[in-house]
Amino acid sequence: MKPVAFHNTVLRDGHQSMAATRMKTSQMLPAAPILDSMGFRMLETWGGATIDTSLRFLGEQPFDRVRELRKAAPKTPQGMLLRGQNIVQYKCFPDDVVELFVKCTADAGIEVFRIFDGLNDPRNLAPAIAAVNKAGKVARGEICYTTSPTHTVEAFLKFAGELKEMGCAEIGIKDMSGVITPRVAAELVGGIRKLTGLPVTLHSHETAGLAAASYVAATDAGATAIETSITPFANGTSQPDTLRMLALLDGNPRQPTFDRKKLAELREYFTKVYKELAAFTAHANEVVDSDTLVYQVPGGMLSNFRVQLKDMGMSERIDEVLAEIPHVRECLGWAPLVTPISQIVGTQAMLNVKFGRWKNFSPAAMDIVLGNYGRTPAPVDKEVLALAEKISGKSPMTTRPADSLKPNVENLRKQLAEKGLPTTDEAVVLYAMFPVEYEKLIKNPGSIVDPAAAKTPAAAPASAAPAPRPAGRHQRLQITVNGKTSEALVEEVH
Amino acid sequence: MKPVAFHNTVLRDGHQSMAATRMKTSQMLPAAPILDSMGFRMLETWGGATIDTSLRFLGEQPFDRVRELRKAAPKTPQGMLLRGQNIVQYKCFPDDVVELFVKCTADAGIEVFRIFDGLNDPRNLAPAIAAVNKAGKVARGEICYTTSPTHTVEAFLKFAGELKEMGCAEIGIKDMSGVITPRVAAELVGGIRKLTGLPVTLHSHETAGLAAASYVAATDAGATAIETSITPFANGTSQPDTLRMLALLDGNPRQPTFDRKKLAELREYFTKVYKELAAFTAHANEVVDSDTLVYQVPGGMLSNFRVQLKDMGMSERIDEVLAEIPHVRECLGWAPLVTPISQIVGTQAMLNVKFGRWKNFSPAAMDIVLGNYGRTPAPVDKEVLALAEKISGKSPMTTRPADSLKPNVENLRKQLAEKGLPTTDEAVVLYAMFPVEYEKLIKNPGSIVDPAAAKTPAAAPASAAPAPRPAGRHQRLQITVNGKTSEALVEEVH
Structure with missing residues (x-):
């Protein structure tokens, strides 16, 4: 068997997981030629939260990053993370916007598109x-x-x-909560290879301390690639460090060859960048968080959850609320605990404990039950569905969510023209997702939309302690249920 | 095959690795019955640095801890770490002192003796x-x-x-630097089982992020036991967390059964204790330290090394000095990089770079070359040996180090009697190793010898940040070489 390939994530998931997605293109470029020279099968550089933060906090034109990195690292294919019909947002977009986004992205230089849907609903993936x-x-x-x-x-x-049937050339296992165990990783990788014959990549997070061992198991089971980052944007809530994975494969017949001197050089470089981003790095990110293992909910979810419970004066009832989560998940068709579903499930569990089961039915939970996010993994509970229909006065959606959306590209282009903004394809797709932020950036190039949250790295002392909760990864939302307004802290985890 | 057994280290190596060995007996007792009820095959509770810190910093009678824990946790065998002929010190003791120490320890309630010698010299292990x-x-x-x-x-x-021939009933693999990789762990465990038929335990540290994955490999290779701790005295420089290891073995036919509720309860309890010990916990201990992987020296060694280099005005020459280490190790018969040898090797590498190879030959390095620590793993370099003989005027030691020591027990007992101190066997063995500390404790029961370093946990605010370098784990020594005195920082790592 060939050596297992490594994909490097430091330019996307590495800093998204460890530094609130705040690495600037200028901080990436010095490392790009080194990364390009090492034999990574792919460099993940774009997608996820990077477009949002480029516009909102960094004053950068998102597509420029792809082009600049392509120039600086021409040999290695660049990859991006695409949220299916949600593109790089949390809501559903019409097919023509999705298609145009993909075209622009491909033209800019992205070769590999990692496409996912939180519900694993194939209909939300097909157009992309x-x-x-x-x-x-x-x-x-x-x-x-x-x-x-x-x-x-x-x-x-x-x-x-x-x-595979829908046309995927490769399969990825995306373990966003870092809960996959070695045995399951081996079974899935082996099973997918056998069934599809396609290259299989395992992508996990070291959050609960399981990822590196699961990568070893995936390698032994024949994974084509595993995804690693570079210390200090590695381990903890990020991917395992490249040098560490290399050491873990010492003596393994599938160990790949990487220049350890260059890895040490990259570590040194990114340590400098990490210090520059001190305002956004939470030291706690680096340690093993066993909340996932203790409470069976993703680590990031629990920390927000505690804040929410406190806000609702329910801190003492956390055990009850945690025990209610499986019931809510079951009623909601076992929707996975990923953003934004994890927050919706958590909030509904609190409401169930506080007011009695389904006495207060949050509109967001109703949306899931009514199929507005897509098809849930298992059927939703019939009684809960009937209740949602009754309260909302709506029937469940049986078509895919995007079917109800009209083509919008030309309409968006017209809006841009009316505002005197650029009307290029790139402008259209960015404006579709981030109208306010895009307009501000164009009218005031190089500016940043939210100066407080975007505090420039240079201004942040490297020794600042304790580091503030990374801004931008958390969003406070108001949820009003039956006239009662609560505040929820929502965290981006993709 | 039977499930893999877990040994729990939180009461010894857990806090030695994470909190400068400062956990008090009173902080252990509330957890002992829970630990005792869970099915651990062994609880490591004593040895290593615990006797030193009990006397020096905690004002505790060391043997009392064993007896109290035996009462609080009567079902599970207790284990200790014994440094062979060095007992729980860094120098060599006569056979009769070693024997008496073992007898006292067995009488107090220790069932399992983990016996090691840094050079793996069987002659330093046989009497114990x-x-x-x-x-x-x-x-x-x-x-x-x-x-x-x-x-x-x-x-x-x-x-x-x-x-096995010397009479060991079990074999342990002690990976104090956390550098063993899954493949090597599997080969060693499988090989030792086949060769000896004895139970094999793997003991490692998560320092470089390799231990948990190596434990999985050791389990698959048939290890009888692996050693785990409890968060937050787990992971990082300590052993992997028990719950984490349990999760990593999900679906593995050798996964043992542990009560996850009790594990969560223990985590909660030890989180409280960890906060009480805030003055001695260095947060950095918890994160993966890739220095070992980058520089091929144990992580703990490098941090001290940097201080030493700075003291010698050689910070800029770290690459040269690191490159010199393999040469020094080879000349010194590939002595392993463990305390105190790691410091001796590091200092000699600095001297070689500064003054030319072996132009300044440190007396401690000469001691290794002359066999005063025991037989080195490989023969020492002939020219370097000749030089050591010439400078020191001594011939290499061909017998084992303890052969030159006369029986000392009755002499020590006499000294104790003359001082009006207790003359029990326990008094003799403690006084043999820690004469000053033992005498002070007896004359002033409950006192602590070094109040500054022994800062009581209660006095340390839980939120103290940044945490000071843990006191007691580091010791400053003066090294005088050819008339030039340098200061060396020595760290306890066993």
Whole structure:
């Protein structure tokens, strides 16, 4: 068997997980040629929260980053993380916007598209996969990994088969909560390879201390690639460090060859960048968080959850609320605990404990029950569905969410023209997702939309302690339920 | 195959690695019945640095801890770490003192003796092993794991065979630097099992992020036991957390059964204790330290090394000095980089770079070359040996170090009597190793010898940040070489 390939995530998930996605293009460029020279099979550089933070906090034109990195690292394919029909936002966009986004991205230089949907609903992935294939690029269909009675290895394998049928050239296992264990990783990787014959990549997070060992198991099971980062943007809530994974594969027949001197050089460089981003790095990110293992909910979810419970004066009832989560998940068709679903499930569990089960039905939870996010992994509870229909006066959506949306590209282009803004394809897709931020950036180039949250790295003392909660990763939302308004802290985890 | 057994280290190595060995007996007792009820095969509670810190910083009678824990946790065998002929100190003691120490310890309630020698010299282990067998307890011979051209799997297996011949009932692999990789762990565990038929335990540290994955590999290779701790005295420079290891073995046919509720309860309890010990916990201990992987020296060694280099005005020459280490190790017969040898090797490497190779030959390095620490893993360099003989005017020691020591027990007892101190066996062995500290404790019961360094946990605010370098784990020594005095920072790592 060939050596296992490494994909490097430091330029995307590494700093998204460890520094609130605040690494600037100028901080990436010095490292790009080194990364490019080492034999990584892919460099993840874009997507996820990077477009949002480029516009909102860094005053950067997002597509420029792709082009600049392409120039600085021409040999290694660049990859991005695409949220299916949500593109790089949290709401659903019409097919023509999705397609145009993919075209612009491919033209700018992205070769590999990691495409996922939080519910693993194939209908939310199909248009993006088709668009990637049309652009002649690599569609890597991602299986969002979570644990529930309905998320069996068999169910994941079936989904992998569907991804292949829809035109994916590769399969990724996306373990955003870092809960996959070595045995499951081996079973999934081996099973997907056998079933589809496609290259399989495991992507996990070291949050609960399981990822590196699961990468070793995935390697032994024949994974084509595993995804690593560079210290200090590695381990903890990020991907395992490259040098560490290399050491873990010492003596393994699939150990790849990497220049350790260059890895040491990269570590030194990124340590400097990490210090520059001190205002956004939370030291706690680096340590193993066993909340996931103790409470069976993702680590990031629990910390927000505690804040929410405190806000609601329910800190003492955390055990009850945690015990209610599986019930809520079951009623909601075992929707996975990923943003924004994790927050919706958590809030509903609190409401159930506080007012009695489903006495206060949050509108967001109703949306899930009514199919507005897509098809849930298992059928939703019939009584809860009936209640949602009764309260909302709506019937469940049986078509895919985007079917109700009209094509919007030309309308958006017209709006841009009326405002005197650029009307290029790139302008259209950015404006579709971030109208306020995009307009501000164009009218005031180089400016930053939220100066407080975007505090420039240079201004942040490297020794600042304790580091503030990273801004931008957390968002406070007001949720009004039956006239009662609560505040929820929402965290971006993709 | 039976489930893999877990040994719990939180009451010894857990707090030695994470909190400068400062956990008091009173902080252990509330957790002891819970730990006792869970099915651990062994609780490591004593030895290593615990006796030193009990006397010096905690004002505790060391043997009392064993007796109290025995009462509080009667079902689970207690284990200790014994430094062979050095007992729980860094110098060599006569056989009769070693034997008496083992007898007292067995009488107090220790069932399992983990016996090691930094050089893996069987002659430094034989008397302790014999004494343990005489006392009817379990002698677990430890193989100190390190990497060098001479430390091959074959060499370790040969040593395992010698340990069995000397009377060890079990074999441990002691990876104090946390550098063992999954493949090597599997080869060693499998090889030792096949060769000796004895139970094999892997003991590692998560320092470089390799331990948990290596524990999984050791489990698959048939290890009888692996050693885990409890968060927050786990992971980082300590052993992997118990709950984490349990999760990593999900679906593994050898996964043991532990009550996860009780594990959560223990985590909660030890989080409280960890906060009480805030003055001694360095947050950096918890994160993956890749220095070991980058520089091929143990993480703890490098941080001290940097201080030493700075003191010598050689900070800029760190690369040269690091490159010199393999040469020094080779000349010194590939002595492993463990305390105190790691400091001696590091200092000699600095001297070689500063003054030219072996132009300034430190007396401590000469001691190694002349066999005063025991037999080195490989023969020492002939020219360097000739130089040491010439400078010191001494011939190399061919017998074992303790052969030159006369029996001392009755002499020590006489000294104690003359001072009006207790003359019990326990008094004799404690006084043999810690004469000043023992006398002070007896004359002033409950007092602490070094109040500054022993700052009581209650007085330390839980939020104190940044945490000071843990006192007591580091010791400043003066090294005088050819008339030039340098200061060296020595860290306890066992």
